[in-house]
Amino acid sequence: MRYYDQHLHTYFSPDSSETFENYLDQSDLPVVTTEHLDFFSPAQAMPNVIPDYTGYVQKLDQLNAQYDNRLLKGIEVGFTYADRHRIEDFLADKTYDIQLLSIHHNGRHGFMTLNHDTKSLNTHLDEYFDLMLEAVNHAPYANVLAHFDFGLRGYDNVQLTDLERKEGTLTQIFNKMIEQDQALELNTRSMYRYNNAHLYDYAIALYTQLGGKLFTVSSDAHVAADYQLHFTDAYAMLRRHNVQHLATYQNQTIQLVDLPN
Numbered sequence: 001m002r003y004y005d006q007h008l009h010t011y012f013s014p015d016s017s018e019t020f021e022n023y024l025d026q027s028d029l030p031v032v033t034t035e036h037l038d039f040f041s042p043a044q045a046m047p048n049v050i051p052d053y054t055g056y057v058q059k060l061d062q063l064n065a066q067y068d069n070r071l072l073k074g075i076e077v078g079f080t081y082a083d084r085h086r087i088e089d090f091l092a093d094k095t096y097d098i099q100l101l102s103i104h105h106n107g108r109h110g111f112m113t114l115n116h117d118t119k120s121l122n123t124h125l126d127e128y129f130d131l132m133l134e135a136v137n138h139a140p141y142a143n144v145l146a147h148f149d150f151g152l153r154g155y156d157n158v159q160l161t162d163l164e165r166k167e168g169t170l171t172q173i174f175n176k177m178i179e180q181d182q183a184l185e186l187n188t189r190s191m192y193r194y195n196n197a198h199l200y201d202y203a204i205a206l207y208t209q210l211g212g213k214l215f216t217v218s219s220d221a222h223v224a225a226d227y228q229l230h231f232t233d234a235y236a237m238l239r240r241h242n243v244q245h246l247a248t249y250q251n252q253t254i255q256l257v258d259l260p261n
């Protein structure tokens, strides 16, 4: 099997209007979309984002008949501790091929809409990675930790030294992931649109040094034009770290495939 993009959104996510067909028509590879699940606190006054699972399954069944069964089912779980039971309840009666774990907000504000003037990067990093540790500790159902740098996207020019200060927490996060067989995602949107590739270089080294072997490369595309965004650059980075395989997920079972050239 050849490697395929494992983090995509369609109109089944509120922040995308893309169609499945526009991904399917770009290759003969499997296509897995990972639609958003996010609960918000009353203070945030935001409607919860809950995927229409029935509609999703119906659409995939219809397209699978036309497209050679190439579509797989995925979800991107936005974790908060407060919502952990609601998340588990939602997942309990669904079957997904892949479940991504993300930390998108802290129950008060989203991490893409920070007020930088009032929150220093250091304060933010402390909070963000503590939330990530809490997430991996309470989400053993996740297959992949998505965009580990999501909370840093809102800050310009995050330096390696800023991230290295959090090495203790990152070590705890990665050790827990390794124990739970969870892959580290190379989110190419973060790496090459938000210029955080250097932070991934560091994270790959740390995760590998701790014994981590499972990686995914994913575009996090919300439009079909971003499908497999900069994948060859991400593959080259992994090759420099002597990584030879990538993890794919069908029915949440890991299948390792060769790192493409």
Ligand SMILES: [Zn+2]
Pocket: 076, 102, 104, 146, 147, 150
């Ligand atoms: Zn996300």
Ligand SMILES: [Zn+2]
Pocket: 007, 009, 076, 220
């Ligand atoms: Zn996403």
